[in-house]
Amino acid sequence: MLHAFIDLIFPRICVGCELPLELNENQICTDCRFELPKTNSHILPDQQLINKFAGRVNLKYSLSYLKFIKGGKVQNMMHALKYKGNQEIGEMLGRWYGADLKENGFSGEFDLVLPVPLHKNRLLIRGYNQSDSFAKGLAESLGIEWRSDILKRGVETETQIKKSRIERFQNMQDVFFVEKLEGLNIRKIVVVDDTLTTGATLESCVMALNEVGVKDISIMAIATAL
Numbered sequence: 001m002l003h004a005f006i007d008l009i010f011p012r013i014c015v016g017c018e019l020p021l022e023l024n025e026n027q028i029c030t031d032c033r034f035e036l037p038k039t040n041s042h043i044l045p046d047q048q049l050i051n052k053f054a055g056r057v058n059l060k061y062s063l064s065y066l067k068f069i070k071g072g073k074v075q076n077m078m079h080a081l082k083y084k085g086n087q088e089i090g091e092m093l094g095r096w097y098g099a100d101l102k103e104n105g106f107s108g109e110f111d112l113v114l115p116v117p118l119h120k121n122r123l124l125i126r127g128y129n130q131s132d133s134f135a136k137g138l139a140e141s142l143g144i145e146w147r148s149d150i151l152k153r154g155v156e157t158e159t160q161i162k163k164s165r166i167e168r169f170q171n172m173q174d175v176f177f178v179e180k181l182e183g184l185n186i187r188k189i190v191v192v193d194d195t196l197t198t199g200a201t202l203e204s205c206v207m208a209l210n211e212v213g214v215k216d217i218s219i220m221a222i223a224t225a226l
């Protein structure tokens with residue numbers, strides 16, 4: 001009753017189509033949910049997605065949940081997630097994709113989700129990393145762990161520079177490195193980012209993980225603009 005009253009004064013709108021939500025809907029309306037432009041790259045491997053990394057890094061899976069279409073609903077969702085503080089949408093998309101993956105036999109394929117970290121300055125301004133909420137939702141629905149304290153971005157410390165070859169490929173502002181964790185090298189890791197365009201960011205993360213001996217690595221984006 002109270003919700004109905006509040007909806008009347010402050011109509012909640014769908015993040016995808018911006019039409020008013022029904023009382024039983026949250027963030028995304030039922031129409032938008034059923035019309036989500038899924039890539040289905042987990043069912044039918046997407047050659048374009050794989051080719052982004054071909055010959056440079058070894059990946060178990062290259063996955064993207066949605067197709068990013070300029071001016072489309074997915075762009076609205078990504079905008080809300082990145083610039084309007086709407087982390088709930090990221091978590092929902094993570095849960096939904098996790099459920100899709102589970103249904104298609106992916107339950108044992110990953111055991112640790114690592115979101116691509118934001119640069120410290122941007123994190124300070126934005127206040128959150130938009131990939132964290134997706135990682136959280138995904139991990140929750142797959143029943144696995146997610147951690148934001150392993151993959152790091154920024155200026156490396158002296159000792160890490162000595163150990164890493166990554167800095168040759170990146171400028172110092174944009175280096176990825178790994179905080180070591182016992183047994184990390186035998187984990188089945190999936191690195192997640194919000195959008196996948198050139199693949200350069202994810203590739204750098206994969207290289208940083210390779211450097212500490214991790215071999216079973218997949219990458220995943222919420223949306224890709226292929």
Ligand SMILES: [Zn+2]
Nearest residue numbers: 014017029032
């Ligand atoms: Zn909608």
